[in-house]
Amino acid sequence: MAGLSIFLGFVFVVNVCAVHSEGHRRETICYGRLGCFSIRPPFNNTNDLPMDPSFITTRFYLLTDYSDHTPITISEDDLNSSEGTPFQPNLNTVFIIHGFLQNGRVEWMLHMALELLRRKSQNVILVDWGNGSGFPYGQATANTRVVGAEIAALITSLNNKLGTTNANYHLIGHSLGAHVAGYAGYRLPGLSRITGLDAAQPNFQNFDLQVRLDQSDAVFVDAIHTDGSDYNTLSGYGMMLPVGHMDFYPNGGSNQPGCPRQSLMNIISEEYEDGTYETGNIISCSHSRSIFLFTESINDPCPFTSFQCSRTRDFLAGNCFDCGGLPCPRIGYDANKYRARGKFYLATRSRAPYCGHQYLVRLELGTFRPTYGTLKLKFLTSSGLSDKVIFNGLNRPFASGQTYSAMLVELHELGGILQAQLEFHEQSSFFSWGSDRGIVIQKITVTTADTDKSVYFCGNHLRMMSDVPAGLHRPQYTPDC
Template identity: 40%
Template sequence: MLSIWTVTLFLLGAANAKEICYDDLGCFSDLEPWAGTAIRPLKVLPWSPEKIGTRFLLYTNENPTTFQTLIPSDPSTIEASNFQTDRKTRFIIHGFIDKGDESWVLDMCKNMFQVEEVNCICVDWKKGSQTTYSQAANNVRVVGAQVAQMLSVLSTDYKYSPSKVHLIGHSLGAHVAGEAGSRTPGLGRITGLDPVEANFEGTPDEVRLDRSDAVFVDVIHTDAAPLIPFLGFGTKQQVGHIDFFPNGGEEMPGCQKNTLSQIVDLDGIWAGTRDFVACNHLRSYKYYSESILNPDGFAAYPCASYRAFQSNKCFPCPDEGCPQMGHYADKFAGKISDESQKFFLNTGDASSFARWRYGVTITVSGRTVTGQIKVALFGSKGNTRQYDIFRGLIKPGSTHSSEFDAKLDIGTIEKVKFLWNNNVINPTFPKVGAAMITVQKGEEKTVYNFCSEDTVKEDVLLTLTPC
């Protein structure tokens, strides 16, 4: 039997529970799982739609630099706008301490206009995001309901199917997208850009973004280290049909944190240090924006872990191919499985972030020496720099393999240049060569073979041509 004390606590909890209702959006309570749990200890109700002041800013190919404001409760604003029902609609939803007219949001729309005709709607909820973190995390619920309301108006008044809608949410905005998706049956796609961890990781599906929120959910993790002590803002939890972990998902190249960032007050972290402290967190939308203009520059490989990926155990792409992280991930939608899938890739350390992965195997000829081997690839679209393939004892007949990420797709591979050195003066001037070098591009099954019967002294280039 329950004790009197337990029953009293239960009744007190129920009596203290609060709920707030807003016309058209429904009711929001501070009962579990929304509050009063280990993950969400504070009982905080979301603000009213009036206080949050959400705006829907429409950009299209016809008005790429100045927005038109759409108001769900006033369909005439949609009627008078450039919104076109024969196009896809992509909503971009910012996160904590951000705003919908931030330059990155418009830049993302502008990149889309270069490759497609689209309705690009920026969801601006800055009044609701520029507050304490706990309040902003709860305001997500109302903003998500408002996005769902807009989708309902489009569906009801314009027969515009939710299947043509793609929600792109960064940080807290990813969970706004999840809330909107959970209220919108048949929503086409959600892309979560580093969905935020605090108050969301480990919660039930209805609280956060999850794979049931759209027909296809893809997620990019760029700041998945634990919040304490590493100050990782993003979740490491797999929440999509496919989850991408570029560079392992925790430390992005070009983002080196220092002691200044070891602050653990969630509300103090962002003020004045947004770009500096949150560099990893912001990389997710930078990768996505660049992927729009690079349809094949972000191929990601299925792999058990980033360590396995770095150890060259996940190359080349399997028979079903590799998805592209970012804008074109939905081309892989027909190949998703019942299980969440993890994909890994490397990027550059500053834009351009796109990379193309190549695998190389060298069969050595000539003398036995200690040293290092490098190769450069030459193709129809350009050539790579020299990449280290092997260091150690180089023996004739031995084979050495490695993979590297090039800054460009070199097209059809035409020749390979081989170089070796050991940085030690050797009076016998030994010669080493490559009898064969095989090259494979990660996304292709074709293996290219290049041969040479020559050997060269150290620091002398040897050119191999197709066998």
Template identity: 40%
Template sequence: MKLLLALFCFCLIPSSLCSNNVSPCSGIFFQRLGCFSVDPPFDNTQRLPQAPSDINTVFRLYTRQNRDVPHLLLPHSRSSVINSNFNGSRPTKIIIHGFLQTGSTEYVLNMTKALLDKAPMNVIVVAWENGATFPYSQAVANTRLVGAQLAALVDTMVQGRGVDVAKVHIIGHSLGAHIAGYVGAMTPGLGRISALDPAQPGYHNFSTEVRLDQSDAVFVDVIHTDAIPYGTIGGYGIIEPIGDIDFYPNAGRHQPGCQDESTYMGLVEDFFGDGITVTESRISCSHERSTELFLASIIHSSSHERHQCYFRAVHCESFEKFMRGECLNCLPNLCPIMGIEAPSSQARGVHYLNTTSSPGFCGFQYFVTLSVSDSSMSYAYGHLELMVIGNQASTGWSHVYLGDILPGNVMTAMILSPVDIGNPIEVRVRAHYIYGLFSWTSYQVTLSQIKVDSIMEFNTHFFCEEGIILRDGEYISLTTPIYEGSNCIWS
């Protein structure tokens, strides 16, 4: 999002001309904020920003000294910063809400509280609700002006309190993520931008000049939760990776626990049956989940529980390969934690993980691989279920496979456990076979081994026993695991 000086320059005089022989403003000029135009590359919307007085952006400062009553900061007033509780030596977190939200939206308030609970810091909430309303195209246009206002405030903090911009971290949801991008483009050396499902409409397939990209801060981390092609009932989040590190929980698409409304008529039925509030909640559920995941990551990071859960993610070429357990190389510092702790890893690129459907959303991810013996005499079709028992807890029974079970098959699945089981000491597996009309004999399958992996929790464990026969409805138990490098080999 490198802004063009000719289209976006800062002037201190009320004129439609910018200094240094820059061309006249072809759009609209706002004093001390600059010139705004719809000329390319800013043709992602054919609207100009509304006036600052119409958007009425408010910057609310919260610290541990004023958790409940914010101090109001003004972009061009050093005194508003100096006379507040703002501490220039502490980290600064800036939260920017998205479309149809406000500075008092629940996640904004909860995130502010969680950040202040975590450590002493300055938390600034950018409330631009008057500019974040319908029509959407106008809200897109307004992001540029709000970005300019926030960039001016950051500069005022630098001038008034000696703020190190490397310690400034902007957290933006949806349109707020792109506002953060504009700020970063105007603030060289900005420390970090955390983009929570950056908006897709108006930004997908447009120039990096007008949307967030990895050049907008020293570190840009992105959480994608609604990354499908945009339509009336979904796809509000941008699809492509745009940061230094991009997290795609649950493939970055439909999030667990969100109702999957697949048709426009279904949306209409929801509206008349349950009302506008419920309908809005359903269609934006996956998009909003990014804010809940980031909030949960702050809370998780502040916990001192011994077996605290983290959103550990894995670099992989695709979600499908990740789910097959093909990308479990978590060498030291290479499997990052999604959310507030993302910079603690040197990892970069696209990363995948799975989450649960319940608040907190974090689960311990275990990969299990079942190998069918080459000497198995029977073809079968049915379900396989598996439980991993550790020295601390159990995963419980989980469905791991449905389909044809043939000699030599290797089947991998992921079990998402709400608790840390510790080191695995036992595996139980059972089959439920499905018989066809012309099935004349009872199925039974012979396994050769079961492998259990965890993301960075322990080494690979193999569970072996020669001739592990699975009969319909019965479970078998394997104990005494052997470790990585001791693959089961039968003479």
């Protein structure tokens, strides 16, 4: 591996294969055994050539024992030495790859590695390309190609020296790391699996398949999308575009619960109150959620059930809870155990543990004047009181005859639902006058996602006035109101 070869005193000789005549800008550069890299189409997603492997210094850190939290450096040179390596060729191997502005010593990588080792005996290798993952972003984008080549070179050496095969390897990459995994997989025919954790959008979305992670890069490619909104420098770091055999969209794939809606004022306020470290957490909150969902899925008994669906609107309409008599796929570590292929949706909790029992709550309104405000809804059940669901009519007013949907995710399964408890808070507006203020409740429907069975509360034209709590009793099991 180039990075560790530098550590041992070896220096690569760079062979420049071609020089662009206009402005003397190189279009292609070659790095010894890693081959040549060009910025000609389709690799024109950045104007930067990858940096020298001796600068990036990609390093690999091996863990093989859950009880030992100290990673051991592993390199191609170790495979040629008489001392050998603790790598166990009879076991499967997982690589974990970080993204932009990180390195192989970030806490989440070690946490994920230990969870993998707690699940079963295997080799886990942390990939550290921190010297190449910094600013500017375009250069880090270009460097992913070299890091992918380094991973492929190490795996090829492991195959040749220790008798493993590409089918023994699973690559997990976050953000830019997901595309690193794709570049490695392109060089490793028959690679078992790649998991893309919110694969980076800028410089990749809508580019040629050769440039980004796609399902041809491994026998099985699964992806978790958590920050797939339009990129605006504060959010939208991940791709919404499907990239794998199974693409999972928790909470619609963007704006994860518990993460603030991004705005410049939010960022400035958070930096003032909590400092730069916390500000960074806010900016990357949805983007990083993919890491925590996958890590939790490794050993948590909660199933993280998902449902095949074409879009968020259909999921929130309750049209996707039927899995055709087959087990509904689970997001994360066990995704490869299911034969279903396509796009899958699910809802999660706003904080760890993120997995829970999913319920779709639909609110149907009667006739009233347009009204701004919020409606909070809880359910009294035989096992206690549920978390609240909030329907927001602040940016757009609640309107007559409209239906609103939201997911309620409970850590513990709800018992029998006995009562719907409501509270409406009206925001003052042009419409806030007269005796017919408030909103009118027509019907509330609660559907258990796992069973696709519903409970209904008929509103009987209940008018909710601001800050006056109300309750609906007598749940029924037919939709007629």
